[in-house]
Amino acid sequence: xxxxxxxxxxxxxxxxxxxxxxxxxxxxxxxxxxxxxxxxxxxxxxxxxxxxxxxxxxxxxxxxxxxxxxxxxxxxxxxxxxxxxxxxxxxxxxxxxxxxxxxxxxxxxxxxxxxxxxxxxxxxxxxxxxxxxxxxxxxxxxxxxxxxxxxxxxxxxxxxxxxxxxxxxxxx
Numbered sequence: 001x002x003x004x005x006x007x008x009x010x011x012x013x014x015x016x017x018x019x020x021x022x023x024x025x026x027x028x029x030x031x032x033x034x035x036x037x038x039x040x041x042x043x044x045x046x047x048x049x050x051x052x053x054x055x056x057x058x059x060x061x062x063x064x065x066x067x068x069x070x071x072x073x074x075x076x077x078x079x080x081x082x083x084x085x086x087x088x089x090x091x092x093x094x095x096x097x098x099x100x101x102x103x104x105x106x107x108x109x110x111x112x113x114x115x116x117x118x119x120x121x122x123x124x125x126x127x128x129x130x131x132x133x134x135x136x137x138x139x140x141x142x143x144x145x146x147x148x149x150x151x152x153x154x155x156x157x158x159x160x161x162x163x164x165x166x167x168x169x170x171x172x
Contacts, residue, residue, distance in 0.1 A: 007057030014050035021046055064105040068098035072124075080113045081120045081147065087140070089126045090171060093164055096140055100124055100157050104143045108150050119144050128170045138163055 021043040028036035070091055076084040085103050087096065103122055112120060122143040127135050141159040146152040 004057050007053055011050055011054035011057050014046065014053055018043060018046040018050050064102075066098050066102040066105065068095055069102035070095050070099050072099055072103055074107075075125070077107070080115055081117050082123075083107055083120070084123045084125060087124055087126050089128055089167065091126065091140075091167075093159065096124065096159060096164070097157060100141060100143050100159075101155075104145045104152070104155055104157075108145070108152075110150075112147050118147055120147050126167065128167065130170075138167060140164060140167065 021039065025036065025039040025043050028039050070087060072085045072087050074083065075086050076082070083103075087099055091099065100122070103124065107120070107122060122145070123139055124141050124143070125137050125139045128138050129135055139160065140163050141157065143158075144156040146154065
């Protein structure tokens, strides 16, 4: 089960509890119980909670899963048009392309500002160790995608073949 369906199930149970509280409130007014006005507040608050959970369940997450993508970590993000992610040094070229597509889908947000640009640049790097005690970043490629549309048909994926060849040297 994904998060959205769980939230919708929680909203359903919160709605059932809200309806039960409203029935109890009506019964409290009929029998003139002393805490009947408190039940009005509790029932109203539960209605707000149920509506909020339902709203979250409708559109909280829209995550695309790209097959073959590996885990990545966000290194640098301006909240605008430039980001850098890191991938494990054991990545293959096919996994790199899938991961770049996954990153581009994950980092899209309609709230990103381009600072005069209409595209976002995502650079993908890894860390290699040419000798003990020395770490060197190795940029494997970059993705340029639109800031305006979620599903960008003109997304440009550039894999740097010389850097991938250098990475293969460290994998062996």
